[in-house]
Every structure is written in C-alpha cells, then in structure tokens.
Amino acid sequence: MMISVASGKGGTGKTLVTTNMAASIGGVELLDCDVEEPNSYLFFPEMDERESSDCMVPIPVIDEDRCTRCGRCSDFCAYHALAVFPQKVLLFPELCHGCGGCALLCPEGAISEGSRSIGRIHRGRSGEVRLLWGELFVGEPMATPLIRAVKAEARGDLVLVDSPPGTACPVIEAVRGSDFCLLVTEPTPFGLYDLSIAVQVVRGMDIPCGVVVNRSGIGDRGVYDYCKKESIPILLEIPMKREIAELYSRGVLFTTAMAEWRDKFVLLLERIAEEVESR
Ligand code: SF4
Numbered sequence: 001m002m003i004s005v006a007s008g009k010g011g012t013g014k015t016l017v018t019t020n021m022a023a024s025i026g027g028v029e030l031l032d033c034d035v036e037e038p039n040s041y042l043f044f045p046e047m048d049e050r051e052s053s054d055c056m057v058p059i060p061v062i063d064e065d066r067c068t069r070c071g072r073c074s075d076f077c078a079y080h081a082l083a084v085f086p087q088k089v090l091l092f093p094e095l096c097h098g099c100g101g102c103a104l105l106c107p108e109g110a111i112s113e114g115s116r117s118i119g120r121i122h123r124g125r126s127g128e129v130r131l132l133w134g135e136l137f138v139g140e141p142m143a144t145p146l147i148r149a150v151k152a153e154a155r156g157d158l159v160l161v162d163s164p165p166g167t168a169c170p171v172i173e174a175v176r177g178s179d180f181c182l183l184v185t186e187p188t189p190f191g192l193y194d195l196s197i198a199v200q201v202v203r204g205m206d207i208p209c210g211v212v213v214n215r216s217g218i219g220d221r222g223v224y225d226y227c228k229k230e231s232i233p234i235l236l237e238i239p240m241k242r243e244i245a246e247l248y249s250r251g252v253l254f255t256t257a258m259a260e261w262r263d264k265f266v267l268l269l270e271r272i273a274e275e276v277e278s279r
C-alpha cells in the first residue's frame with residue numbers, strides 16, 4: 001500500500017506526520033519527495049547503508065558538423081530549449097523536458113541523446129524504516145523527473161510518501177499512484193482554503209483521502225465543518241503543544257518522547273486501511 005501525505009500549503013506538518021508515522025509503524029519505506037527541500041532524513045540521524053546516486057535525465061546532443069541550421073528543431077521545441085543561430089545551435093538544458101522530439105525530426109540526423117544529472121537520490125536505513133529521498137540541485141526547475149525516480153525505487157509493502165507543498169506538478173507526481181492520500185491541515189482559514197484545493201486535486205485523480213488536523217485547538221471550526229460537508233474523514237488530530245513544536249525544532253521525533261502517540265499513529269494506519277478496503 002502506498003500512502004501519500006500532502007497538504008495544500010507548506011508548514012502544516014506533513015513531515016511531522018510522515019516521519020512519526022513511519023517510526024511508529026516500522027517496516028515501512030519513507031519516500032521524501034519534497035525534493036527541493038528534503039528534511040525527513042534529519043529525523044533519523046542514526047542511519048545505516050547510506051548511499052546515493054545521480055538522477056539522470058536525457059538531453060539532446062547536437063553534431064555541429066552535420067547540422068545545416070535549418071531551424072526545425074527549435075521550431076518544434078515547445079519549451080524553447082533550443083535556439084538556432086547561423087554559427088551554432090544553442091541548448092538551454094534546464095528548459096529541456098527530454099522528450100526526444102527534436103532528435104526524431106532532425107532531417108540530418110544531427111541530434112543524438114545525451115544525459116545530465118539534475119539531482120541526487122539518497123538511500124539509507126534507520127532501524128525498521130528504509131529511507132529514500134531526492135535532492136534537486138539548486139537552480140534546477142524541474143522536480144518531477146527526480147520525484148519519479150525516487151518513487152521508482154520503492155519496493156516495500158508499505159510506502160509513505162512525503163509530498164512537496166502546494167498543488168502543482170510536483171505534488172501530482174508525488175501523489176500519483178497512491179492508494180490513499182492523507183491531507184495534513186491546520187484549523188485556520190488559510191488551512192481550509194489550501195485544503196479545499198488539495199481535495200479537488202486528489203479527487204480529480206480518483207484517490208481517496210482523509211485529513212489530519214495539526215495544531216488543533218487554534219483557529220476556528222471551518223476545517224471541521226468543511227470535512228463534514230464533504231464527507232472527508234478526520235483521521236487524527238495533533239494538538240497545538242509547545243513540547244511537540246520544541247521536539248520538532250530539534251529534529252526529534254515526538255513519538256520517541258511521547259510514547260503514547262505511537263499507538264495513535266498505528267491506529268491511523270488501521271483507519272486508512274479500512275478506508276481503502278471500503279472503496
Ligand atoms: S533540426 Fe537538425 S539540422 Fe536542423 S537546425 Fe536542428 S540540429 Fe540542425
């Protein structure tokens with residue numbers, strides 16, 4: 001079973017939920033797909049079997065001797081990654097989506113396929129939790145190939161995906177294929193607004209969802225009323241507590257210091273399994 005953990009906005013507690021859930025359940029793979037700022041691994045400082053590799057994406061390589069500067073490749077490229085000048089064909093690698101179309105239509109066969117690295121895929125193990133996370137290089141605009149590569153390495157029976165914030169392409173890629181999406185929100189008007197967008201996204205992808213209310217006790221009843229109206233189950237509430245915030249800020253899983261919470265995360269998994277089975 002793959003469970004993605006998402007939220008419409010950053011800072012709602014996705015990583016808090018994902019890391020503590022993984023540590024409480026054990027026997028899971030935790031995929032940090034927030035590749036622009038992965039931080040799940042920081043909560044597992046004692047890690048074994050740590051290693052990493054490059055995430056390669058295809059790019060065109062131009063043979064300048066064969067090229068006649070006809071311009072068909074740059075006309076075709078929807079991403080404006082190619083510019084043909086009388087002396088040279090310029091490639092802007094960060095704009096290239098690696099579709100291979102330019103190579104297919106070049107009449108001179110002057111384009112072959114090369115590759116370049118856009119980031120690193122890291123792997124490690126902490127006790128019963130196997131960790132995988134992507135780290136996009138600074139300045140790289142496309143997170144989705146790296147997210148796809150991280151997810152392709154998942155092989156456990158139970159996989160938790162820590163998604164990027166927002167509701168754009170990287171989130172879609174992180175959530176895609178999951179059996180259930182856990183939406184973490186906070187009970188404020190901001191939380192409600194972003195939650196409602198995230199719900200539209202996962203429903204559009206036909207993925208069942210449930211809500212974790214983080215920092216409960218603050219704000220108003222808007223999130224609760226919305227979930228009731230939309231028949232979205234609230235599966236867990238984590239109260240606004242200074243102790244939890246302090247532990248998080250020190251990179252400590254709060255379930256290690258507040259052991260009673262481990263059972264609550266195990267129960268959360270059971271409720272998710274029930275929701276998936278009832279579909
Ligand atoms: S399509 Fe081929 S020949 Fe034409 S400009 Fe591009 S690389 Fe050169």
Ligand code: SF4
Pocket residue numbers: 059060076077078079080081082095096097098099100101102103
């Ligand atoms: S591979 Fe696709 S995206 Fe990249 S330069 Fe060629 S046509 Fe453009």
